[in-house]
Amino acid sequence: MADPKILIVGGGGREHALAWKIARDSSRPAVFCAPGNAGTAQVAGNVPIQASDPDGLVAWARENRPDLTVIGPEAPLCAGLSDRLEAEGLRVFGPGRDGARLEGSKAFAKEIMASAGVPSARAARFTRAEEAMAYVRRQPGRLVVKADGLAAGKGVTVCDTAAEAAAAVEEALIRRAFGEAGLEVLVEERLEGEEVSVLALTDGKQIELLASAQDHKRVGDGDTGPNTGGMGAYSPAPILDEKQWRTVRSEVFERTLSELTRRGIVYRGVLYAGLMLTADGPKVLEFNCRFGDPETQAILPRWEGDILPALLACAEGNLERVRLAWTPEACVCVVMAAGGYPGRYDADLPISGLEEASALEGVVVFHAGTRLTGGRVMTAGGRVLGVTARGANLREARDRAYGAVERIRFDRAQFRRDIGARGLQR
Ligand code: AMP
Ligand code: GLY
Numbered sequence: 001m002a003d004p005k006i007l008i009v010g011g012g013g014r015e016h017a018l019a020w021k022i023a024r025d026s027s028r029p030a031v032f033c034a035p036g037n038a039g040t041a042q043v044a045g046n047v048p049i050q051a052s053d054p055d056g057l058v059a060w061a062r063e064n065r066p067d068l069t070v071i072g073p074e075a076p077l078c079a080g081l082s083d084r085l086e087a088e089g090l091r092v093f094g095p096g097r098d099g100a101r102l103e104g105s106k107a108f109a110k111e112i113m114a115s116a117g118v119p120s121a122r123a124a125r126f127t128r129a130e131e132a133m134a135y136v137r138r139q140p141g142r143l144v145v146k147a148d149g150l151a152a153g154k155g156v157t158v159c160d161t162a163a164e165a166a167a168a169v170e171e172a173l174i175r176r177a178f179g180e181a182g183l184e185v186l187v188e189e190r191l192e193g194e195e196v197s198v199l200a201l202t203d204g205k206q207i208e209l210l211a212s213a214q215d216h217k218r219v220g221d222g223d224t225g226p227n228t229g230g231m232g233a234y235s236p237a238p239i240l241d242e243k244q245w246r247t248v249r250s251e252v253f254e255r256t257l258s259e260l261t262r263r264g265i266v267y268r269g270v271l272y273a274g275l276m277l278t279a280d281g282p283k284v285l286e287f288n289c290r291f292g293d294p295e296t297q298a299i300l301p302r303w304e305g306d307i308l309p310a311l312l313a314c315a316e317g318n319l320e321r322v323r324l325a326w327t328p329e330a331c332v333c334v335v336m337a338a339g340g341y342p343g344r345y346d347a348d349l350p351i352s353g354l355e356e357a358s359a360l361e362g363v364v365v366f367h368a369g370t371r372l373t374g375g376r377v378m379t380a381g382g383r384v385l386g387v388t389a390r391g392a393n394l395r396e397a398r399d400r401a402y403g404a405v406e407r408i409r410f411d412r413a414q415f416r417r418d419i420g421a422r423g424l425q426r
Helices: 013-023 054-064 074-078 081-087 097-104 106-116 129-138 162-174 242-262 295-302 308-316 354-358 394-407 421-425
Strands: 005-010 030-035 068-071 123-126 143-147 156-158 185-189 194-202 207-209 218-220 224-227 232-235 269-278 281-288 330-337 363-367 370-373 376-379 383-391
Touching: 005 013, 005 054, 013 030, 013 295, 013 363, 013 383, 030 054, 054 081, 068 081, 068 308, 074 081, 074 097, 081 097, 097 106, 097 242, 097 281, 106 123, 106 185, 106 242, 106 281, 123 129, 129 162, 129 185, 143 162, 156 162, 162 185, 194 242, 194 295, 194 308, 207 242, 232 295, 232 394, 242 269, 242 281, 295 330, 295 383, 330 394, 354 363, 354 394, 363 394, 383 394, 394 421
Parallel strands: 005 030, 005 068
Antiparallel strands: 123 185, 143 156, 143 185, 194 207, 194 269, 218 224, 232 330, 269 281, 330 383, 363 383, 370 376
16 A cells, blocks of 8 residues: 555554554655644644544544554443444454453453463452442452553552452442442452553454553652552563463463454454463453553664554454564663653643753654644643653663653653663563
């Protein structure tokens, strides 16, 4: 396909990384990003339609007929944007509403895993608080309480004590802290181990694993403080050895895909497994129906060759023709966030040093929460930038990424100083 037209839905760091990679494709695509940010504007045309406006997106797509639409965030996928675009006769990368339930309903994901024999934490589902409390009291070990639906990353409570688990049940089922998303909860055994993200492309039949990555979810160094959307990532994650990798492929991805197929669900897009590497082997903590953020920022710079043939093959159902290749180099993405994030933070602060940082060897600065105001790049979100660098090894990639972080300034910027440290310890 020559000069294809590509629409990317979303406006965060993941979407900038996708736009950056797609724009470099040898087919010379025209890339559009809705709504995008100040970073996507450098490589794509920003379309002023929010990812939460399916009518607007469908209307744009009907008029502009993109050759492929890549949907970044989970909310539009769970709301059925993919189905609506396909109904217009358009190619879409991203599962339909049925497949997106793997992320949109943790109860559904558990049901699939149980039927398919995918290793994951033991869990029970409840809609009634008394029953959930009684169950909590009967459990010997530590627990995790999860709202069933999408709760903007806040629906999971990892508990040290039964009292904390009971309080989390009360928050969801009695106080309705998560609204509709928390009308059902899962009470799970708490797994111990190190976490790793494995993402796979699939056309519903074939599976191609992407390079591994490790996210850093807590706001503070040494995994302290509250959970965030992700404060940094690196790839590859050396914690996964060859044997575990094969186990994950067969016991997680192949089993899940067969079970979806058995139920008549054709899953096209990325399936993301958040794994805990326990003493009993890898177990699934969660599925996401989309690229991870910020894992994508650390993975895509390692992708060798064009990305579009693979994304198109997923949409068209012929992924068997595609083989992925990765540079042996490592990649590190350090998120620079607004002061106060993940709590309250200020926006509209001017950012300086972006050009200087981007000129450093191996560095690319992905924008997340930024916007252009009168030609200046301003902060516009909690996670502001994903400062990313490649290097011959993890240490070099990390040194380069932090070297770039040092050149960038905005008021009250915060970032973790230990991204990739666990990988280096190995
Ligand atoms: P989720 O939204 O399901 O990924 O949960 C968010 C985070 O909660 C995960 O990344 C883990 O750090 C933690 N978590 C979720 N489930 C468990 C579990 N069963 N045991 C321990 N930690 C968990
Ligand atoms: N990095 C975690 C996520 O994308 O859900």
